[in-house]
C-alpha cells in the first residue's frame with residue numbers, strides 16, 4: 702500500500718496552497734489519473750482533489766466571450782443550451798467521449814491537461830480558437846490553446862499552476878462548425894483520428910476564415926496551417942476539400958500503435974477532413990443571407 706496525502710480544497714486560495722506542496726497533483730474527475738495511480742504509473746505523493754472547489758464548474762457568455770470552467774464535465778457541455786446553440790461541435794465532441802460514467806465524471810480540465818493527442822475536446826476547442834486561463838499563487842495568464850501542449854502528457858503548466866477555464870469568441874456570421882471522430886468501434890473508443898472545422902463565408906460565399914484542427918494524428922492535437930492557408934479566400938467545392946485534405950497531411954506525423962497504423966491514420970485524416978469541411982461549408986451556406 703502506497704502512502705499519500707489527500708487534500709480537498711474548497712476555495713482557489715486553499716487549492717493554490719495545496720498545489721504548493723511537494724509532489725502535489727490535481728485530481729478532477731479522476732477518470733484518467735486514478736487508473737494510472739492504481740497501476741502505479743504515477744509518482745505523485747500528494748493528491749489534490751479539486752472537485753469541491755467553488756467557481757470552477759460553469760458555462761457562461763459574458764461581454765461577448767464564452768467561458769467554460771475547468772470542472773465542467775462532458776455531460777455539462779452536452780446539456781448546455783449555450784454550447785448547443787453557439788458551439789455545437791464541442792457538445793458533439795463531448796458526446797463522443799467514453800461512456801455515460803466517463804462523461805458524467807470526466808472534466809474539460811482533465812481532458813486538456815491530460816495532454817493526450819486523442820483528447821476529444823481538443824480539436825473542437827482548437828477550431829474555436831480557444832484560450833486557456835492558468836492560475837498560480839503569483840499570477841494568472843492566458844495561453845492560446847494551440848500553444849498549451851508541448852507533447853504527449855506535457856503542457857505549459859508549471860508546478861503550482863492549474864487550469865481555471867477556457868474562453869473563446871462565439872462564432873459569428875455565415876459560419877459552420879463540424880467535428881468527426883473515427884474510433885475502432887462506435888462507442889467507448891479512443892480516437893484513431895479526429896478532425897474539427899470552423900469556416901466563415903464572406904458575402905460572396907467564399908471562405909473568409911478557415912480553421913482546421915486534428916486529433917490523434919501528431920504528438921499533440923494541432924491545427925493545420927497548410928490546409929487553412931489553402932482554404933482561406935477560396936471558393937469551396939469538392940476539389941478544394943480534396944486539396945485541403947491532402948495539404949493537412951503535411952502537418953501531421955501519425956504513428957503506428959495498438960489502435961491503427963500510421964498509413965491508416967493518413968487515410969482516415971483525408972476522409973475526416975473532407976467530411977468536416979463539407980459539413981461546415983453546408984452549415985455556413987445555410988446561414989448566408
Ligand SMILES: Cc1cc2nc3c(=O)[nH]c(=O)nc-3n(C[C@H](O)[C@H](O)[C@H](O)COP(=O)(O)OP(=O)(O)OC[C@H]3O[C@@H](n4cnc5c(N)ncnc54)[C@H](O)[C@@H]3O)c2cc1C
Nearest residue numbers: 727729730731732733734799807808810811812820821864
Ligand atoms: C473508460 C474510459 C474511456 C475514455 N474515453 C475517452 C474518450 O473517448 N475520449 C477522450 O478524450 N478521453 C477519454 N477518456 C479519458 C478521460 O476520461 C477524459 O480525458 C476526461 O475528460 C479526463 O477528465 P478528468 O476530470 O477525469 O481528469 P483527471 O483524471 O482528474 O485528471 C487528468 C489529468 O489532468 C490533470 N488535471 C485535471 N484537471 C486539472 C486542472 N483544472 N488544472 C490542472 N491539472 C488538471 C490531472 O492532474 C491529471 O494529470 C476515457 C477514460 C476512461 C476511463
